[in-house]
Amino acid sequence: MRFELNEYKGELSDDEILNDIRRVAQNLNTDYISISVYKKNGKHSQTAIQRHFGTWVHALELAGLRSKRTAEELKSISNEDYYADLRRVARLIGSDTVPYESYLQFGQYSCGHIFHRFGKWNTALANAGLKETGFSKEKISKQQCFDEIERMWITLGRQPTSTDITKGGLSAYSLDTFKRRFGGWRKALEAFIEYINNDKPDANFMPAANSDCLEQKEENQESVNERPNPSSQINDAAQNPTQIETKSHRTSRNINARLRYKVLLRDNFKCCACGASPAKDPSVELHIDHIVPWSKGGETVIENLQTLCSKCNLGKGSDA
Numbered sequence: 018m019r020f021e022l023n024e025y026k027g028e029l030s031d032d033e034i035l036n037d038i039r040r041v042a043q044n045l046n047t048d049y050i051s052i053s054v055y056k057k058n059g060k061h062s063q064t065a066i067q068r069h070f071g072t073w074v075h076a077l078e079l080a081g082l083r084s085k086r087t088a089e090e091l092k093s094i095s096n097e098d099y100y101a102d103l104r105r106v107a108r109l110i111g112s113d114t115v116p117y118e119s120y121l122q123f124g125q126y127s128c129g130h131i132f133h134r135f136g137k138w139n140t141a142l143a144n145a146g147l148k149e150t151g152f153s154k155e156k157i158s159k160q161q162c163f164d165e166i167e168r169m170w171i172t173l174g175r176q177p178t179s180t181d182i183t184k185g186g187l188s189a190y191s192l193d194t195f196k197r198r199f200g201g202w203r204k205a206l207e208a209f210i211e212y213i214n215n216d217k218p219d220a221n222f223m224p225a226a227n228s229d230c231l232e233q234k235e236e237n238q239e240s241v242n243e244r245p246n247p248s249s250q251i252n253d254a255a256q257n258p259t260q261i262e263t264k265s266h267r268t269s270r271n272i273n274a275r276l277r278y279k280v281l282l283r284d285n286f287k288c289c290a291c292g293a294s295p296a297k298d299p300s301v302e303l304h305i306d307h308i309v310p311w312s313k314g315g316e317t318v319i320e321n322l323q324t325l326c327s328k329c330n331l332g333k334g335s336d337a
């Protein structure tokens with residue numbers, strides 16, 4: 018998923034908002050806060066957060082906080098909690114229904130969790146007393162279609178079928194949208210795979226002069242769930258503090274979206290160490306891990322990358 022910020026950000030700086038999010042978390046003595054908890058305790062509006070960071074999850078990531086609930090926290094969310102939040106978002110957007118994409122922006126829970134709990138997006142809406150969502154009528158770009166296929170593929174942990182779209186209520190766009198653009202669902206999937214595979218082999222490569230890019234923020238591509246993986250960064254850096262500046266790499270540390278997707282696909286959207294997958298357990302968070310750490314000269318190439326769940330990835334860091 019890409020986050021694009023609006024040009025205009027108002028008077029506030031990103032840091033002011035992030036510091037306030039950290040302050041609230043610290044006061045509540047927790048490393049995870051939901052948007053509604055923030056709204057009760059924080060200084061800034063949800064609109065400001067959205068304008069600066071796109072989504073709440075992204076804001077949490079940038080603040081260095083946990084961006085996902087634990088399995089226990091997930092279990093403690095009741096169906097009624099989900100319905101109430103859906104109704105809240107419906108009021109917020111002034112509608113009698115809540116499209117997926119609006120919920121992604123404004124919801125306090127993850128769309129994936131709602132899908133897992135209720136099977137279909139529309140079931141959750143109907144239970145909440147809302148209208149079933151219609152599909153977006155706007156002109157959808159090819160890239161938006163690819164992004165949506167990727168999102169569905171990761172949510173399901175398998176190739177999405179046309180039934181997932183017509184019956185599952187999983188897609189933000191109608192089956193017709195995909196058919197119109199690509200000539201059929203199968204053709205849409207083929208175009209998607211071609212797009213993934215047509216990644217220029219050197220897309221992750223860079224001139225040697227720019228190789229000390231550790232200062233760059235690790236991008237969201239590091240994890241399926243849009244969560245950067247600060248732990249491995251810290252571990253890598255801690256292991257080899259002096260080599261980082263001088264080590265020359267052919268590739269950048271960042272894993273671009275297509276490469277990330279190829280690694281996930283090859284590893285069947287499962288942790289290579291323990292087999293955990295978000296399709297079976299929505300609390301599982303997959304990271305893409307450098308097998309030979311980047312700080313030790315490991316390159317960002319598919320052969321040196323593997324899918325690990327956050328638990329196994331943390332384990333790997335502390336053992337190494």
Ligand SMILES: [Zn+2]
Nearest residue numbers: 288291326329
């Ligand atoms: Zn694992």
